[in-house]
Amino acid sequence: MTSRPDRHTQRYDRQLRLWNKSGQSSLEAAHVLVVGASSLSSHILKNLVLPGLGSFTVCDDARVSPDDVASNFFLETDSVGASYAEELVRLVRELNPATSAHACTKAPAWLLEHEPAFFTQFSLIICVRQTRLLAETLADISWHHTPPIPVVCVRNSGFQGCVGVSVGELGIMETHPDSLVDLRLTRPFPALTAYARQFPLDTSDSLALSHTPYVVLILRALDAWASRHQGALPTSAERREFIDTMASQRAKYGDAENLDEALAALAPHVWRPLQCPAVPAHVTALFDDAQCRHSTHGFWLLVAALHAFVQQCGTLPLTGAVPDMKAMSLEYAALQRIYVDQARRDLDMFQHILDDVVTKAGTSREAAGLEDDTVRTFVKHAAFLQLVRGRRLRLQRTEPNIGALATALADLVNPVTAQYHLAFVASDTFYEHTHRYPGQRHDWQADVDPLLSHAQTYCARIGLDLSDSDRVRLQHACYELTRGAHSDTPSTAAYLGGVAAQEVIKILTVQYIPLDNTCVYDGIVQAVSSFRL
Numbered sequence: 001m002t003s004r005p006d007r008h009t010q011r012y013d014r015q016l017r018l019w020n021k022s023g024q025s026s027l028e029a030a031h032v033l034v035v036g037a038s039s040l041s042s043h044i045l046k047n048l049v050l051p052g053l054g055s056f057t058v059c060d061d062a063r064v065s066p067d068d069v070a071s072n073f074f075l076e077t078d079s080v081g082a083s084y085a086e087e088l089v090r091l092v093r094e095l096n097p098a099t100s101a102h103a104c105t106k107a108p109a110w111l112l113e114h115e116p117a118f119f120t121q122f123s124l125i126i127c128v129r130q131t132r133l134l135a136e137t138l139a140d141i142s143w144h145h146t147p148p149i150p151v152v153c154v155r156n157s158g159f160q161g162c163v164g165v166s167v168g169e170l171g172i173m174e175t176h177p178d179s180l181v182d183l184r185l186t187r188p189f190p191a192l193t194a195y196a197r198q199f200p201l202d203t204s205d206s207l208a209l210s211h212t213p214y215v216v217l218i219l220r221a222l223d224a225w226a227s228r229h230q231g232a233l234p235t236s237a238e239r240r241e242f243i244d245t246m247a248s249q250r251a252k253y254g255d256a257e258n259l260d261e262a263l264a265a266l267a268p269h270v271w272r273p274l275q276c277p278a279v280p281a282h283v284t285a286l287f288d289d290a291q292c293r294h295s296t297h298g299f300w301l302l303v304a305a306l307h308a309f310v311q312q313c314g315t316l317p318l319t320g321a322v323p324d325m326k327a328m329s330l331e332y333a334a335l336q337r338i339y340v341d342q343a344r345r346d347l348d349m350f351q352h353i354l355d356d357v358v359t360k361a362g363t364s365r366e367a368a369g370l371e372d373d374t375v376r377t378f379v380k381h382a383a384f385l386q387l388v389r390g391r392r393l394r395l396q397r398t399e400p401n402i403g404a405l406a407t408a409l410a411d412l413v414n415p416v417t418a419q420y421h422l423a424f425v426a427s428d429t430f431y432e433h434t435h436r437y438p439g440q441r442h443d444w445q446a447d448v449d450p451l452l453s454h455a456q457t458y459c460a461r462i463g464l465d466l467s468d469s470d471r472v473r474l475q476h477a478c479y480e481l482t483r484g485a486h487s488d489t490p491s492t493a494a495y496l497g498g499v500a501a502q503e504v505i506k507i508l509t510v511q512y513i514p515l516d517n518t519c520v521y522d523g524i525v526q527a528v529s530s531f532r533l
Contacts, residue, residue: 043497158484159523171299206254415527439485
């Protein structure tokens with residue numbers, strides 16, 4: 001009889017499947033600051049509070065207007081005239097009583113000038129529909145704080161919007177690959193080799209043969225091939241011959257399902273490993289990073305230990321994961337034990353190496369936050385580690401990656417949205433000159449040409465050459481952004497709220513691969529693209 005899950009597990013069941021208990025704990029421990037109260041802010045918060053964000057604070061000195069009530073379904077008629085931040089806190093908090101919510105009714109610009117330390121007490125900052133000066137100044141303060149505080153900037157106008165991420169460094173263990181299975185068929189460990197060679201492969205018994213695990217079939221076939229080729233495994237040119245040799249045994253099988261499984265497993269578990277190094281290049285790059293030798297951060301201590309493990313063993317630790325396959329239950333269980341036992345031995349060895357690394361670094365596992373679960377997770381995902389090093393928000397504008405921007409504009413397959421990024425940058429310049437956003441007056445069409453001029457000037461300044469088609473797209477983008485008049489359109493706010501919240505959760509849980517670093521949405525053609533500026 002199993003016990004009923006507790007209320008916490010029942011409430012967050014769906015997301016526990018997505019980012020596990022460790023991710024949920026990180027989310028519940030986080031305190032997020034939202035700078036700017038708006039319909040867009042409401043949608044972002046909704047998508048953070050429902051999964052169980054620990055705390056949030058909304059900072060804005062604005063009062064709720066009738067237009068705000070019309071565009072934001074969270075607000076009520078009685079909200080008009082009240083503090084927007086306080087109303088947003090009161091109404092969004094109803095979605096999840098477990099979330100702690102706070103309101104700061106001081107102007108963000110005033111806080112930046114007089115109380116900048118206010119912004120350094122949060123896990124992450126979301127800057128919503130703010131001016132360029134405020135957003136970039138806030139991102140600068142957060143970037144230079146120790147440790148750096150991630151900043152997510154979200155803005156919209158009409159049917160278009162963009163999300164920008166400014167994050168210093170994230171060492172991501174749980175990237176959630178499609179599979180953690182590593183059968184080591186081209187680099188078998190001794191116990192696996194012995195198991196395959198000793199397996200009773202009776203070709204006269206079709207029932208037993210058809211229930212032989214495909215791991216055994218492949219290892220035996222590789223052994224036979226190596227014995228005929230001076231110990232060498234099949235080359236790319238010899239793949240067809242090897243496959244035909246295995247397939248020629250089909251007549252001996254009563255049911256060849258396991259042989260079909262073996263043939264299907266050749267691509268991921270034989271051909272790919274033969275063409276790739278034992279340690280993926282992106283993991284080797286971590287070993288070469290200066291942080292691997294000098295940092296006492298938990299992630300880098302684990303990387304240093306992994307480097308020492310690879311130097312001793314030549315491979316990464318085994319995950320121990322074994323896929324389902326056609327086999328007798330006892331034989332399958334025996335095969336599982338072989339992988340699990342080797343994975344346990346690798347983990348024990350890694351633990352000892354890590355203890356030495358931590359001691360030499362002059363710290364402790366506790367101080368570095370290296371709990372046993374964290375170490376086990378790291379070892380299990382060692383082949384899929386990712387390091388994200390972002391760019392400061394200001395540099396994304398002043399020194400953008402021209403190649404990435406040009407590539408995004410020249411996309412021949414997907415709808416192009418990068419022109420709206422240029423239009424949003426120009427919109428900020430327009431605001432700095434006029435103290436309003438383009439389109440915010442009765443004769444709004446008169447703002448299109450000035451906005452286009454600012455966009456073209458920006459392109460010339462950063463050295464971005466525009467083709468004729470780029471110019472047409474940019475002109476249309478400036479027209480649409482002016483027509484949008486910096487409005488907080490509900491449908492756009494709903495979509496961007498989901499996108500932004502998703503990126504915030506990735507950063508807070510340090511799972512999956514976050515946006516790097518710009519995402520642009522065009523609601524007219526329902527297209528979205530991302531690129532690194």
